[in-house]
Amino acid sequence: MDELAANEELGVRFVAAMTGGDKEALQDIFDENAVIWHPTDMKEKNAHASFDGLTTFFRERSISYQDIRRSAFPGGFVQQHVVTAPKDNGEVFQMPVCIVAAVKGGRIVRIDEYYDSARRAQL
Secondary structure, rough: OOHHHHHHHHHHHHHHHHHHHOOOHHHHHHEEEEEEEOOOOOEEEEOOHHHHHHHHHHHHOOEEEEEEEEEEEEEEEEEEEEEEEEEEOOEEEEEEEEEEEEEEOOOOEEEEEEEEHHHHOOO
16 A cells, blocks of 8 residues: 555544544554644644543544545645534534644654634534
């Protein structure tokens, strides 16, 4: 499998692991020193340190990714998607997100995630 196809497949696995709340799959997908950057605090955080809370949150809130658009490139992939989840009041929460994933050795080493923090607070 060439690098672009491998990066595309890694993106597919990333979505499945996130939306499935699969901590073990995320541990396999991410390098042990991987970091995630968010626009809310503009700081890098160790990806593995967030997997427990993140996977529980995704499972409990029935979060899904809709309208996924992904482009692989040498060294990673960029993905746009809409995070969708039911709200407690019955409404449907939706938030456009863009991630840029850096890949090395077949694993994600960094994700820069872009979204509207005011909208995220509504979830």
